[in-house]
Amino acid sequence: MKASERFLQYVLLDTTSCEENPHCPSTPNQLTFANRLVEELHTLGVEDARVDENGYVYGSLPANCETDAPALGFISHMDTSPDASGAGVKPHIVKNYDGGDIVLNEKEHIVMSPARYPTLRDYVGQDLIVTDGTTLLGADDKAGIAEIMTLVEEIQRDKLPHGKLCFGFTPDEEIGRGADLFDVPGFGAQYAYTVDGGKLGELEYENFNAASATVTVHGLNIHPGDAKNKMKNALLIGIQFQNMLPAAEIPACTEGYEGFQHLNRMSGDEEKTVLHYIIRDHDRQKFEAKKERFLRIATFLNAEYGEGTVEVELTDSYYNMKEKIEPYYFLIENAKQAMRKAGVEPHIQPIRGGTDGARLSYMGLPCPNLSTGGHNAHGRFEYIPVQSMDAMVHVLRLLACPQAEE
Numbered sequence: 001m002k003a004s005e006r007f008l009q010y011v012l013l014d015t016t017s018c019e020e021n022p023h024c025p026s027t028p029n030q031l032t033f034a035n036r037l038v039e040e041l042h043t044l045g046v047e048d049a050r051v052d053e054n055g056y057v058y059g060s061l062p063a064n065c066e067t068d069a070p071a072l073g074f075i076s077h078m079d080t081s082p083d084a085s086g087a088g089v090k091p092h093i094v095k096n097y098d099g100g101d102i103v104l105n106e107k108e109h110i111v112m113s114p115a116r117y118p119t120l121r122d123y124v125g126q127d128l129i130v131t132d133g134t135t136l137l138g139a140d141d142k143a144g145i146a147e148i149m150t151l152v153e154e155i156q157r158d159k160l161p162h163g164k165l166c167f168g169f170t171p172d173e174e175i176g177r178g179a180d181l182f183d184v185p186g187f188g189a190q191y192a193y194t195v196d197g198g199k200l201g202e203l204e205y206e207n208f209n210a211a212s213a214t215v216t217v218h219g220l221n222i223h224p225g226d227a228k229n230k231m232k233n234a235l236l237i238g239i240q241f242q243n244m245l246p247a248a249e250i251p252a253c254t255e256g257y258e259g260f261q262h263l264n265r266m267s268g269d270e271e272k273t274v275l276h277y278i279i280r281d282h283d284r285q286k287f288e289a290k291k292e293r294f295l296r297i298a299t300f301l302n303a304e305y306g307e308g309t310v311e312v313e314l315t316d317s318y319y320n321m322k323e324k325i326e327p328y329y330f331l332i333e334n335a336k337q338a339m340r341k342a343g344v345e346p347h348i349q350p351i352r353g354g355t356d357g358a359r360l361s362y363m364g365l366p367c368p369n370l371s372t373g374g375h376n377a378h379g380r381f382e383y384i385p386v387q388s389m390d391a392m393v394h395v396l397r398l399l400a401c402p403q404a405e406e
Helices: 003-010 028-043 118-123 139-158 234-243 284-305 322-328 330-341 356-362 386-400
Strands: 057-061 072-077 092-094 102-105 110-112 128-130 165-170 191-195 202-204 209-218 260-268 272-281 310-318
Touching: 003 128, 003 139, 003 386, 028 057, 028 139, 028 165, 057 139, 072 139, 072 356, 072 386, 102 128, 139 165, 139 191, 139 386, 191 330, 191 356, 191 386, 202 330, 209 234, 209 284, 234 260, 234 272, 234 284, 272 284, 284 310, 310 356, 322 330, 322 356, 330 386
Parallel strands: 072 165, 072 191
Antiparallel strands: 057 165, 092 128, 102 110, 209 272, 209 310, 260 272
8 A cells, every 4th residue: 555545544533632631642533543553553564563551652573684773763643733623634636736726625715826835836747635725634744654654564565674673653742742651662763763844855853942831811800881990801911912022033934943932822801811822943042032031021011910910831842852863963864865765855954843753862762853745734735745755655665674775
């Protein structure tokens, strides 16, 4: 089975994670998906495949040849982002893309245009898997899972020589908790790659330092007709908090190594308003300064409206893995070599995001990130070329079984 065929099956199950649920996994369908993957791994001959009580999937293939190669792992995550709906995904394939506008949903007049998404022009003549414009697709990161599973199938089918290989699928990566309960010793690999990147050829070992911030504003409501000098409107104070942050330090205004804070959810009323942010920066000092700014703004507003009006809860999610990967730079060189052998031009760039690999690198498992081939993650215009998925399976095969290609 091709990776794209697996992928089309996987995306039909909604595995959106939920930040409000402290349990792991945060949504039951992730566990359903985990059990399904274990069954598939057993079918493919991964005899020790298992899912633990937290929804983590592990499995391995023992070395089948004489080799001194260290055990190598491949990891992807099962959840999809809560930034867009993952329920009722209706994927379809645009065959032999002609370079023009793609009508995703004729009834709702939803069109994906290369004028807005110019990377589409790179795939003229290829087959694109797209959505119906009402949900995300789930290439982040079910494409990575499909590519790893297809790698396993090809290794077994073609009886390829290999050292020990380990496979892991994690829950709740999209809410920053994917590596929290990962069993590094039980996984069994000395090094690993996450398969969780974007455009074909991306190779990443620098990522954001990341935190989440929850800003809770406590107000005091009263009838508007009798509110003068009495009402304390939590909604307006929340807006004031947001307006005190630098206007240009947002995702829409930043690129490359530039960090940001991003308001991704706001709810409430006059009595209580809650703002949810993510904070990102590659530079650790700038990252800490961004978090400190949140606390300073809260202190300022509490002085104006009364102590306890604004509460800020900061939670670090992961840190830049660069310092943990550089001592093992051969992982990057091996990946570059595999990509070039597969006809893929490697493109090393900083991740404007994060992966489980960042956390795992700090837990003793050096783990750079490889592309999946997907584009426009976390949104309704997400897509992935079939040919990119096939190419990534080839890259993984070269990394996992270098003896077979000599």
